[in-house]
Amino acid sequence: MSEKVLMKGNEAIAEAAILAGCRHYFGYPITPQTEIAAYMAKKMPKINGTFLQAESEIAAINMVYGVASTGKRVMTSSSSPGIALKCEGISYLAGADLPALIVNVQRGGPGLGGIQPSQSDYHLATKGPGHGDFHVLCFAPASVQEMADLTAHAFECAEKYRMPSMLLADGTLGQMMEPVVLPKPSDAGKYDNSWAVTGTNNERKHNIINSLYLSPAELEKLNFERYERYEQIKKDEPMWEEYLMDDAEICVVSYGITARISRNAVDEARKQGIKVGMIRPITVWPFPVEPLKKAADKVERFICVELNMGQMKDDIELAIHCKKPVDLCIRTGGMLPSPDEVLAVIKK
Amino acid sequence: MAKFNKPKSLTDAVFHYCPGCTHGIVHRLVAEAIDELGIEGKTIGVAPVGCSVMAYNYFTCDMIQAAHGRAPAVATGVKRSLPDHIVFTYQGDGDLASIGLCETVSAAARGENITVIFINNAIYGMTGGQMAPTSLIGQVTQTSPYGRDAATQGMPIKISELLATLEAPSYITRVTVNNVKNVRNAKAAIKKAFQNQVEGKGFSLVEVVSNCPTNWGMTPEKSLQWIDTHMLPYYPLGVYKDKDAEDKNNG
Amino acid sequence: MADFNIIIAGFGGQGILFSGKVLACAGLLEDRNLSWLPSYGPEMRGGTANCSVVLSDKPVGSPIVERPNVLMVMNEPSLDKFEDLVVPGGKIFVDSSLIPRKVKRDDVEAFYVPATKLAADNGLKGLANMILLGNLIRHTGCIKEDGIADALHQAIPARKIDLFNSNMNAISMGFEY
Numbered sequence: 071m072s073e074k075v076l077m078k079g080n081e082a083i084a085e086a087a088i089l090a091g092c093r094h095y096f097g098y099p100i101t102p103q104t105e106i107a108a109y110m111a112k113k114m115p116k117i118n119g120t121f122l123q124a125e126s127e128i129a130a131i132n133m134v135y136g137v138a139s140t141g142k143r144v145m146t147s148s149s150s151p152g153i154a155l156k157c158e159g160i161s162y163l164a165g166a167d168l169p170a171l172i173v174n175v176q177r178g179g180p181g182l183g184g185i186q187p188s189q190s191d192y193h194l195a196t197k198g199p200g201h202g203d204f205h206v207l208c209f210a211p212a213s214v215q216e217m218a219d220l221t222a223h224a225f226e227c228a229e230k231y232r233m234p235s236m237l238l239a240d241g242t243l244g245q246m247m248e249p250v251v252l253p254k255p256s257d258a259g260k261y262d263n264s265w266a267v268t269g270t271n272n273e274r275k276h277n278i279i280n281s282l283y284l285s286p287a288e289l290e291k292l293n294f295e296r297y298e299r300y301e302q303i304k305k306d307e308p309m310w311e312e313y314l315m316d317d318a319e320i321c322v323v324s325y326g327i328t329a330r331i332s333r334n335a336v337d338e339a340r341k342q343g344i345k346v347g348m349i350r351p352i353t354v355w356p357f358p359v360e361p362l363k364k365a366a367d368k369v370e371r372f373i374c375v376e377l378n379m380g381q382m383k384d385d386i387e388l389a390i391h392c393k394k395p396v397d398l399c400i401r402t403g404g405m406l407p408s409p410d411e412v413l414a415v416i417k418k
Numbered sequence: 419m420a421k422f423n424k425p426k427s428l429t430d431a432v433f434h435y436c437p438g439c440t441h442g443i444v445h446r447l448v449a450e451a452i453d454e455l456g457i458e459g460k461t462i463g464v465a466p467v468g469c470s471v472m473a474y475n476y477f478t479c480d481m482i483q484a485a486h487g488r489a490p491a492v493a494t495g496v497k498r499s500l501p502d503h504i505v506f507t508y509q510g511d512g513d514l515a516s517i518g519l520c521e522t523v524s525a526a527a528r529g530e531n532i533t534v535i536f537i538n539n540a541i542y543g544m545t546g547g548q549m550a551p552t553s554l555i556g557q558v559t560q561t562s563p564y565g566r567d568a569a570t571q572g573m574p575i576k577i578s579e580l581l582a583t584l585e586a587p588s589y590i591t592r593v594t595v596n597n598v599k600n601v602r603n604a605k606a607a608i609k610k611a612f613q614n615q616v617e618g619k620g621f622s623l624v625e626v627v628s629n630c631p632t633n634w635g636m637t638p639e640k641s642l643q644w645i646d647t648h649m650l651p652y653y654p655l656g657v658y659k660d661k662d663a664e665d666k667n668n669g
Numbered sequence: 670m671a672d673f674n675i676i677i678a679g680f681g682g683q684g685i686l687f688s689g690k691v692l693a694c695a696g697l698l699e700d701r702n703l704s705w706l707p708s709y710g711p712e713m714r715g716g717t718a719n720c721s722v723v724l725s726d727k728p729v730g731s732p733i734v735e736r737p738n739v740l741m742v743m744n745e746p747s748l749d750k751f752e753d754l755v756v757p758g759g760k761i762f763v764d765s766s767l768i769p770r771k772v773k774r775d776d777v778e779a780f781y782v783p784a785t786k787l788a789a790d791n792g793l794k795g796l797a798n799m800i801l802l803g804n805l806i807r808h809t810g811c812i813k814e815d816g817i818a819d820a821l822h823q824a825i826p827a828r829k830i831d832l833f834n835s836n837m838n839a840i841s842m843g844f845e846y
Contacts, residue, residue: 241709
């Protein structure tokens with residue numbers, strides 16, 4: 071067994087990325103994710119990697135686009151306002167079918183908002199962070215261990231499906247320390263990357279990385295092909311955790327830090343004899359529809375617990391075809407709900 | 419007698435550029451430089467948004483199409499990933515001097531070891547002739563219908579002069595291609611800008627004062643004359659920074 | 670071992686986060702479930718700072734300590750802010766050289782250690798946090814006494830390892846106080 075180490079969530083992401091063979095990091099300072107950049111700044115020069123503090127979030131994501139074009143593992147990280155700036159670049163990555171990892175350690179918004187933890191980029195992340203028809207694979211870790219594990223997994227999935235992955239964390243997870251067993255080293259190269267620009271070496275026709283298709287028919291064809299891939303992803307890639315769902319009459323749905331808080335509330339409710347369980351989406355796109363659909367036949371109601379104005383509620387209602395009511399337990403940036411607040415909604 | 423052939427580094431695709439547009443000449447000069455340096459197989463080009471957005475169809479080397487203004491950032495990523503490869507961007511004035519000014523200045527300030535070909539024709543061509551950051555005072559465009567007015571629209575940006583104030587760049591020069599002599603000078607500059615990269619000398623930028631007969635509303639011939647009469651007085655040709663020469667002068 | 674929900678609070682610069690880190694490192698070495706969560710942002714630059722440490726035999730749910738059973742405070746605003754949150758029967762550790770008032774509650778146990786003065790008098794300037802922490806460890810048993818040295822060793826960054834002895838002395842002083 072590998073050794074447990076104590077790490078901040080942000081550091082765990084950085085170390086896990088390095089272990090996953092990522093040797094290129096581009097970023098711009100923003101709270102509460104700066105530890106990722108600081109970690110990379112320290113480590114990358116020692117392992118012949120690139121750490122570059124870009125002139126802007128926009129430049130950083132386009133540097134990511136450049137490295138991704140060459141078929142290598144690459145990442146950037148930021149927090150909500152910075153992610154908004156990266157959206158153009160993320161759209162280009164999606165349009166050019168390029169794998170890359172974008173880490174979003176969310177903080178409160180809109181606007182400059184605040185610097186305290188938040189989940190208010192749920193819509194942005196799950197519906198397509200940028201212009202045009204596309205999705206990104208979106209993972210919502212709930213522990214430092216998952217920050218590390220999902221980082222490696224996100225790289226892998228991005229390459230498998232040739233699309234960007236987003237790690238949707240929040241300020242609490244980024245800043246907190248927990249014991250973590252770091253993932254085993256991995257690398258790119260499992261999937262075909264003959265599409266990459268690496269120089270023709272005068273041996274093959276030139277490769278072109280591009281998202282421009284002036285012929286509407288050609289553009290539409292590519293969009294349909296991409297969405298076929300997305301259908302496959304919806305079948306194969308959803309991840310979730312079920313907690314005490316076997317006999318549950320109430321189902322809490324929560325991800326990330328609020329799932330941690332909700333778990334305490336569920337435990338307390340169980341002590342009081344209330345049959346409540348929890349489904350924790352680990353991927354928020356693709357959304358884990360199946361377990362919710364199944365739960366809809368058993369439970370009386372759902373409770374959506376989020377650190378935003380209830381952005382996931384729509385996805386729950388769609389998954390369960392509005393068969394059962396979905397109550398909200400919501401707070402916004404920095405105002406983490408207490409287990410008691412969640413318990414109160416469970417007992418309502 | 420030598421035959422005038424298409425450079426090896428240009429594909430057979432027919433240029434989509436308007437008749438008389440100097441993009442074709444500059445593409446050819448870039449391809450000749452790549453051929454002569456024998457770097458085609460390890461060159462990666464980055465195309466902008468603008469008239470030359472589809473430059474990826476014309477060069478036989480690997481190509482990337484970048485978001486508007488972001489080519490220097492994309493090129494930075496490629497160069498950091500493949501430091502032994504030759505990376506160039508090809509950008510117009512709207513792309514390089516307006517929306518992408520931050521990326522341009524920052525890549526230059528880092529001394530990123532890339533080659534930038536900058537087409538300055540003082541207008542947005544692809545979108546149909548709007549005012550560019552480099553449009554001249556009094557120049558009539560779709561978005562300066564009464565002529566560019568310094569009081570409200572400011573003065574045109576002199577990119578070569580601006581970048582030459584930075585410490586890091588290796589080579590900053592302004593050329594034009596409106597006659598044979600100038601084309602030959604432009605060729606030499608472009609080749610040097612690539613050669614510099616091969617030798618690891620850092621950021622090189624060649625500003626090519628160009629035309630836009632379509633949106634300037636002139637015949638190709640008239641537009642080439644207009645470069646002499648209007649563009650060059652404001653955008654003087656010359657080498658604005660050359661670390662090689664500085665090093666020589668300093669012994 | 671019982672679950673410990675600990676809040677450590679004071680001014681930025683007093684080593685508040687580091688004190689929590691020592692406990693977290695000890696928890697790691699004891700192979701317990703734990704979390705360490707700091708306050709962050711501008712308040713870390715000279716303002717108030719606090720951290721939550723959970724040490725538990727079960728997987729840690731929320732890392733946010735709402736109801737501490739152990740509170741360590743190194744300034745008065747922190748005592749004002751957190752005193753009422755402590756669960757009945759909980760323990761409060763006060764640096765009495767910086768906080769003139771007493772704990773108001775009578776359903777908690779209060780420990781007063783003039784940590785800052787002890788530090789100054791004994792050539793351990795800047796280590797009041799470790800003195801108070803030593804006292805906390807003794808009276809709560811939240812981590813094992815024989816694991817303190819290893820935990821401290823792990824918590825101190827390599828470049829500051831020369832400070833190990835003085836930190837260890839400060840913990841011992843608080844432990845014996």
